[in-house]
Amino acid sequence: MQKLLLYFCVFLLLFSCVSVKSYNEEIAVNHSARSLKKDVNVAYKKLQKLHPRLYQYIPKPTLDYKFDSLKNTIVTPLTSKQFYEKLAPVVSEVRQGHITVSPPLKRFTSKERKALNKNKFEFYALDFEYLNDSLWIVDTRGLDSTIVGSKAVKINGEDIYKLFKKYKKLFSSDGYNNTFQNRIIASRFSGFYYKDKGFVDSLSITLKKEDSLFTKMFRRIPKDSVKGKKKEIDSLAKKPKKLTDQEKRDLKLKQKEKKNRDYIYGFEKDRNRYTRNLDFIGKDSSVAFMKIRSFGNGNYKNFYKESFAKIDSLKTKYLILDLRDNTGGRLDEIDKLYSYLTDKEYQLIERAEVLTRQPFLTSMLSKNSSSFVKIGAVLLSPFVAIHNLFKSGKNEGKTYYSFSSANIKKPNPLYFKGEMYVLINGASFSASSILSTNLHANKRAIFVGEETGGAYNGTVAGLFKFIELPNSKVVMNIGLAQIETPYEMDPDGYGIKPDVEILPTIEDRIHKIDPELDWVLEDIEVKKNN
Incomplete structure (x- = not known):
């Protein structure tokens, strides 16, 4: 029995390594124009099938034309990332902020992930903010604080403004306002850059502070860096105080109280x-x-x-x-x-407008759902289906979920x-x-x-369906329910104004x-x- 279990574990490990390798090869190759056009069709059909307000901010003929035009531009083979950069701007024309499109990213084996987890990337410690029409470093979270207040000019030699402009085309807010994109790109700049460039070990950022122009390197460094080791050595040099039984009880109570507070206040x-x-x-x-x-x-x-x-x-x-x-x-x-x-x-x-009377099942059976969730969805599907039917209904030709x-x-x-x-x-x-x-x-x-x-007049969210396009492996996340308050503002498509x-x-x-x-x-x- 033990040997059988060992063989099974070895098989899973080998299968995982092979699947990671094959997946990485698949997303790196050039896909035929024909297969990518099929992915465009799948993407649009999924949006039409699942999204209840697809044409809220763009007329159907206009969106039809944009998807047809996209297919006409695909005349040569493209990589998955190149295809993503063509598809995402078209989907963003829907102007529904909860629809996201992401490129497939390189996967790592468990051994590679374990090695990577021993390091931290200094770049990820930077907090950016979009102010005065520029991207600024506003916090370094423990790194060199002297660069706080510096304007980012270039990253690895590329103009920051051009990158910012490129990323703005890949997603949208709800409706027509422009405040969301500027804020989100800035706060998640490292994530946008990773999606764009993939895994890197180091990068340089050209910064400007007052009249000084300079370049800083950011690297992947061990988590137990020299600074951390010094603290550990210092702490080991001091002999730990032997606690009395009462002090142990007090310490345990204090730790329990902190754990409870962390849960209530949501510790990050x-x-x-x-x-x-x-x-x-x-x-x-x-x-x-x-x-x-x-x-x-x-x-x-x-x-x-x-x-x-x-x-x-x-x-x-x-x-x-x-x-x-x-x-x-x-x-x-x-x-x-x-x-x-x-x-x-x-x-x-x-009540939320939906396009299916089984929104929970639809969401639970997404591509990215864990095996546990999928098995649970299948086993409990009769009960979930009855619950969904009880909570949903139709009125004037539209389906609603409460x-x-x-x-x-x-x-x-x-x-x-x-x-x-x-x-x-x-x-x-x-x-x-x-x-x-x-x-x-x-x-x-x-x-x-x-x-x-x-937007003031609501958003399509609540529940989501995760889609992986069959050929390019580009992924889409689609909101399933129109969530809106009993109140409306005219014109539609703008946020709450201060x-x-x-x-x-x-x-x-x-x-x-x-x-x-x-x-x-x-x-x-x-x-x-x-």
């Missing part, structure tokens, strides 16, 4: 920060500042329960909700948060009764925009910052000034004095 290990934060500004606790970086990880129910109980007990008069750079997340979380921000019965979203957030709900007894401000920018997207639309439509808050990247527009500058970042927050605090002071 790679950034050493929390997803959710609550602070009070000023000595009298009259101003609460709630920063929500995403509606994703952690136990959000406990966070909002604890936070608003504290706000209520301190009789806080002003709440600043910071949704800048919050690209979205769970509907259930914004539903829970909104229940603390309104004093009326509410319906967060309408998420729980479409139910009418009452405000939480601890709802905030004071004045609100909401900070937004171009990276406030998806669930952030759904929440902001509700707050804006009900005149619940003063909005400060920049137009959101997500009542007070404030755009930060690189000077603000260098001097650690937050102009949006400063304006709010000044406005609050005026109100207090009056």
